[in-house]
Amino acid sequence: LAKTTQPISMDSYEGQEVNITCSHNNIATNDYITWYQQFPSQGPRFIIQGYKTKVTNEVASLFIPADRKSSTLSLPRVSLSDTAVYYCLVGDINQAGTALIFGKGTTLSVSS
Amino acid sequence: EPEVTQTPSHQVTQMGQEVILRCVPISNHLYFYWYRQILGQKVEFLVSFYNNEISEKSEIFDDQFSVERPDGSNFTLKIRSTKLEDSAMYFCAGLKRKGYEQYFGPGTRLTVT
Numbered sequence: 001l002a003k004t005t006q007p008i009s010m011d012s013y014e015g016q017e018v019n020i021t022c023s024h025n026n027i028a029t030n031d032y033i034t035w036y037q038q039f040p041s042q043g044p045r046f047i048i049q050g051y052k053t054k055v056t057n058e059v060a061s062l063f064i065p066a067d068r069k070s071s072t073l074s075l076p077r078v079s080l081s082d083t084a085v086y087y088c089l090v091g092d093i094n095q096a097g098t099a100l101i102f103g104k105g106t107t108l109s110v111s112s
Numbered sequence: 113e114p115e116v117t118q119t120p121s122h123q124v125t126q127m128g129q130e131v132i133l134r135c136v137p138i139s140n141h142l143y144f145y146w147y148r149q150i151l152g153q154k155v156e157f158l159v160s161f162y163n164n165e166i167s168e169k170s171e172i173f174d175d176q177f178s179v180e181r182p183d184g185s186n187f188t189l190k191i192r193s194t195k196l197e198d199s200a201m202y203f204c205a206g207l208k209r210k211g212y213e214q215y216f217g218p219g220t221r222l223t224v225t
Contacts, residue, residue: 032212034212034213038155041201041219041221042216042218042219043116043203043205043216043217043218043219044155044203044214044216045216046212046213046214046215049212049213087155091212093210093211093212094210094211095210096143096162096209096210097142097143097160097162097167097168097207097210098210098212099145099157099160099168100145100147100155100157100205100212100214101157102154102155102156102157103154104154105154
């Protein structure tokens with residue numbers, strides 16, 4: 001599994017766009033980038049996954065540059081309910097049943 | 113949308129006692145996992161289970177821990193003799209097939225006194 005580095009914490013206000021960047025310099029050819037979200041006292045929740053360029057769903061966008069050594073999770077117009085810990089994970093999703101190895105993640109605090 | 117359920121939501125036990133944490137994964141999932149999270153710390157992998165046997169386990173998952181899927185629906189984690197340091201949130205997760213999109217349950221908060 002590629003080692004990832006992301007900021008420990010970020011602060012934002014409601015209505016702003018938040019971008020959380022994850023560095024993964026040792027990403028392998030078969031690795032994908034996956035982001036999870038964890039609210040206090042809840043289990044982590046899958047939010048988005050990508051291999052290259054841009055992926056968008058109803059929750060977030062994921063931007064991956066051509067060299068794939070970093071990725072940026074973008075949350076448009078955050079609200080108080082987006083306050084959570086966000087985890088970046090990198091690994092080969094085609095390996096069956098791989099355990100998830102979480103880092104400390106980025107604690108996002110959204111205030112009004 | 114189907115969900116992973118876990119019981120109990122909170123368990124308090126005395127040091128040295130046995131506890132069993134229960135999970136009902138989503139029915140069409142094939143891979144099952146237990147993770148734990150000590151308060152204020154990161155989520156840690158304990159064990160994965162596939163085809164009725166352990167497929168991978170971490171250093172945390174020592175002889176005090178065991179897992180089983182007794183009836184094709186429940187997935188349990190047993191801690192034989194609890195220690196104070198076992199106090200944590202324990203999350204069950206499932207995976208339909210290969211990939212990284214695991215579905216986590218709401219967790220069981222275990223407090224060992």
